[in-house]
Amino acid sequence: MSQGSDGKGIYLDKIFYADPESIDPERHIVAKYYVESELDLKAAGMAIATEESIGTWTEITTTNEWIRTKLPAKVFRTEGSGGTGFVWVAYPIDLFDLETSGIANILSMVAGNLFGLSALKNVRLVDVDFPKEVAEMYPGPRIGIEGVRRFVGTETARRPHLGTIVKPKVGLSPDQTARICYDAAIGGVDFIKDDETLVNQKFCPLEDRVVRVMEALDQVKSETGRNVLFAVNVTADPENMIKHAETAIDNGANTLMLDIVILGLPTVEWFIKSHDFHVPIHMHRAMHAAFTRNPRHGISMLVLAKVARLLGGDQLHVGSGAGKMGGEEGRKAELSEIIGFLRSDWHGKRKVFPVASGGIHPGFVPANYRVFGNDFVINAGGGIHGHPMGTRAGAAAMRQAIDACVAGVPLDEYAKNHEELRIAIERWGEMRLSED
Numbered sequence: 001m002s003q004g005s006d007g008k009g010i011y012l013d014k015i016f017y018a019d020p021e022s023i024d025p026e027r028h029i030v031a032k033y034y035v036e037s038e039l040d041l042k043a044a045g046m047a048i049a050t051e052e053s054i055g056t057w058t059e060i061t062t063t064n065e066w067i068r069t070k071l072p073a074k075v076f077r078t079e080g081s082g083g084t085g086f087v088w089v090a091y092p093i094d095l096f097d098l099e100t101s102g103i104a105n106i107l108s109m110v111a112g113n114l115f116g117l118s119a120l121k122n123v124r125l126v127d128v129d130f131p132k133e134v135a136e137m138y139p140g141p142r143i144g145i146e147g148v149r150r151f152v153g154t155e156t157a158r159r160p161h162l163g164t165i166v167k168p169k170v171g172l173s174p175d176q177t178a179r180i181c182y183d184a185a186i187g188g189v190d191f192i193k194d195d196e197t198l199v200n201q202k203f204c205p206l207e208d209r210v211v212r213v214m215e216a217l218d219q220v221k222s223e224t225g226r227n228v229l230f231a232v233n234v235t236a237d238p239e240n241m242i243k244h245a246e247t248a249i250d251n252g253a254n255t256l257m258l259d260i261v262i263l264g265l266p267t268v269e270w271f272i273k274s275h276d277f278h279v280p281i282h283m284h285r286a287m288h289a290a291f292t293r294n295p296r297h298g299i300s301m302l303v304l305a306k307v308a309r310l311l312g313g314d315q316l317h318v319g320s321g322a323g324k325m326g327g328e329e330g331r332k333a334e335l336s337e338i339i340g341f342l343r344s345d346w347h348g349k350r351k352v353f354p355v356a357s358g359g360i361h362p363g364f365v366p367a368n369y370r371v372f373g374n375d376f377v378i379n380a381g382g383g384i385h386g387h388p389m390g391t392r393a394g395a396a397a398m399r400q401a402i403d404a405c406v407a408g409v410p411l412d413e414y415a416k417n418h419e420e421l422r423i424a425i426e427r428w429g430e431m432r433l434s435e436d
């Protein structure tokens, strides 16, 4: 046992270590971390367990027997060699104030001070398992994949949903926005969203925008019979967020969008738990890359996805199999794990629609389809509104690319009889897939 004399602030006590058999997964939140340290893995894990439960850098004279026996987090498993690898830390449920501090209190421990510990050169929270007792405190998605599909009418023919982000992302008036939404919807999109940067700017007030866009989508419904979702971004401080959401819903909005990282997860928890607007919640993840991007440090997207599902997201941006913000080879396995999680049976919660977004155009659809399969939303902003023939043709080209994938026909083959797709491929090219 050392007591902080090494200048790294390490205090190790055997109470922060346990045999795996002694950990009851129903009585603990279990976090898996990747660490790089000069300490061996067990000690590195104990440093996390100490800091994030009852301890600090030295022994404490005020620690009583109950605290020492009931509340320490414990390392119970390591994998790797030297100081590099994975450690599993179990946090007893009794540590947490689940009723009145919820996700804030959980994150303050499993994802708190540990990222700054000098003893750890790098540390990444890669996964978290919540026991039933914690999961039951959260609604999970109220609508889920099936509810969204029911609204759009794709429960049986389970093709991917096509989404768009109105572009330019900011600067358009409500009328201009509505016209673009009409064209996109007529062209074949199922889902339209505000950009994460658009809320209630003077050039495009939220109320007017919702009124105009919903009129346009009603028009589409009367012409085609199709229901199209429009996600209104209500991201703001809590007071304004509620005002924006009520205004949106009162004017017919059928989806609400939250920038969940920017808002902070406890705000998302409060918003969803205390208000049921009876519409899907679309979760944008802007700012996530500040902590998800470095594979050796930070917090994984899988962890964010687990929390987002607990809190009640119906659709969540997860990155793409190919596009401007995804598709790196090393990240494919991680992406598949996240997609698998969102669509798995989990604590009885509804399933979340994974959303691929960022720099997507028709030429990238097959690469994304290969990773996601049928149950996902594929978004294109520039890849629709930048089509040389305009938004309507851009949406049609994306739908044709999706239809080609579902039919198992190569894109260039399908493009021979589909002009919009052919022109999109001429404009932006096509990503050829390897045979694996």
Ligand code: CAP
Pocket: 165, 167, 169, 195, 196, 285, 286, 317, 318, 319, 320, 324, 325, 326, 355, 356, 357, 358, 359, 360, 379, 380, 381, 382, 383
């Ligand atoms: C896509 C997008 C999204 C990003 C977010 C944008 O537009 O709306 O914010 O996809 O990325 O403004 O860039 P484009 P992620 O289709 O025009 O690129 O889903 O990876 O968090």
Ligand code: MG
Pocket: 165, 169, 195, 196, 197
């Ligand atoms: Mg955006």
